[in-house]
Amino acid sequence: MGTHVIKMPDIGEGIAQVELVEWFVKVGDVITEDQVVADVMTDKATVEIPSPVSGKVLALGGQPGEVMAVGSELIRIEVEGSGNHVDTPQAKPVEPAPVQAQEPARAEAPAQAPAQAASCRAAAPIVPREAGAKPLASPAVRKRALDAGIELRYVHGSGPAGRILHEDLDTFISKPHSSAGQAPGGYAKRSDSEQVAVIGLRRKIAQRMQDAKRRVAHFSYVEEIDVTALEALRQQLNGKYGESRGKLTLLPFLVRAMVVALRDFPQINATYDDEAQVITRHGAVHVGIATQGENGLMVPVLRHAEAGSLWGNASEIARVANAARNNKATREELTGSTITLTSLGALGGIASTPVVNTPEVAIVGVNRMVERPVVVDGQIVVRKMMNLSSSFDHRVVDGMDAALFIQAVRGLLEQPACLFVE
Incomplete structure (x- = not known):
């Protein structure tokens, strides 16, 4: 029998360290070739580490939450034959203490059990x-x-x-x-508590949010929009083309409005390298779609939204969002956005203050659509209303430009025919 050592692989793009997120095996387990033994995380994506050999797990090289260098020992496996490693007194495998890993928080929970x-x-x-x-x-x-x-x-x-x-x-x-x-219920006193390790994607989210709030001069702008005509158009298109082209949500219309409005506001479709003091204005509109997955918030990217049709963008939004929710999104699908769109759907509330997804300088937030009475031409009528809550980096985007941009988006959504007039 021999020993095969799996080292932390080089995932590419100059990454020198990765975080060990979760083990799927323990010491003593018998594993097979290509079986996934662990998840590790780069600055953006979770990567599965499969075993290239079959054998018995002898030792694990780290604990969930530990940051490990590329090339360091990840796992030791007892295999038939000579293996790829010879033990020396300086290279004895050290078995870590058993770890109870905690998963990051998620926003949604299944139906409650009685x-x-x-x-x-x-x-x-x-x-x-x-x-x-x-x-x-x-x-x-x-x-x-x-x-x-x-x-x-x-x-x-x-x-x-x-x-x-x-x-x-x-x-x-x-x-x-x-x-x-059974846990105590009703008005019974409770003294239990729970500690949850901040590791994996949850740690990355925490780091990015903290960095964004520390470095970006945030300001938010909220505007209400009458989406009655837009919603009527969406339902009409779904009734006519839904079976053949797929159902449309509001998101592809919002993306289209952003694309058209950004033609006049290139300073908003930009990224800011605050260390080099360089603003890059992008011709391509790569829209980050904030997506809540089982392990936390991710932002897959709809690339070249400016070149996509309504249904083409809708299909791509669904594809990248599903990939993110299922932890299947690639690094390329999670990087390179130039502006972000975030929506909580029915939970959107009245207003919000989204955090800019650095190094971008703007994020457009969608709130809940509601029917309510409004005054139109002196008459009280029922209209479908929705707020946009957007945040900007005040170091790059002036307040007037942010307001004019959102007003341009509003005009396009309230007169949806203008979305398609060139």
Whole structure:
């Protein structure tokens, strides 16, 4: 038997360090060739690390959240034959302490399980984890368990490394248990707490947001828009072409309005290198589409929006957003945007203050569409209204230019035929 050492690979583009996000194996596991053993993260994308060999895991080279140098030892595997490594006294594998990795937070959770589902049956004994042994589970699972009054330490996890899945909660709820597995409810006092490691994508988000707020002179501008005519056009196009070309959301119309308006405001479709003190105004409009994924916020890029048709841009938005949500977006799909569009859909609220996605200098935010009475030509009528909440880098964009840009976008959306007049 020999030892095969997998080293942290060179992911390219001059990256010297990556963060170890999650292990999918543990010491003692028997793995197969091409099995994914770990996720690592660059400054933008999560990368899966597969094993080139089959064998038994001897040691893991780091803990989730640890920043590792390219070329450092990632994992040791016992293999048939001589392997690729000879142990020396200076190169003994060191097995790290067991780690309970925490996933980054996500914005959405599945439907809540009824709290009383497990309380109306005869009790059955359950064995909790040892004291101090923290169960592995995603924030969505933790939220669901909290709402259901279930302590996760009593739930058996069937996922990798004992991770508790939604299916495990379903199984737990469907079986009778003693009250020991129930968390206090109602007005009962609580003293429990939970620590969540800030690692992986959540750490990158935190770093980027902190850097953006520290370096950018943010200011926001909110304007309301009458989208009655736009919504009527969208529904008409979907009714006529939806089956053959695909359904349109509001996003491709917003992208089109931004593209047209930016022709007169090139200083807004720009990036700012504040270290070199250089502003780059871009002819191409590469729109970042802020996307909430299971692991946090990502910004895949709709490239050359200025050259795309309404349906072409709609299709590409859906493709890159789905890739980001499923952690399949490539580094190229997550870099190079020149302006960002962010929307919380039905959760958009009345107004927001989005954070500029540096090194860009502008981000356009979409709020919720609502029907409400407004005065038109002296008459009170019901119209579909929506706010745009946009933020700008005041070091580069003057307040007047930002306001004029948003007013141009407003005019195009309120008279949607103008979107397509050249």
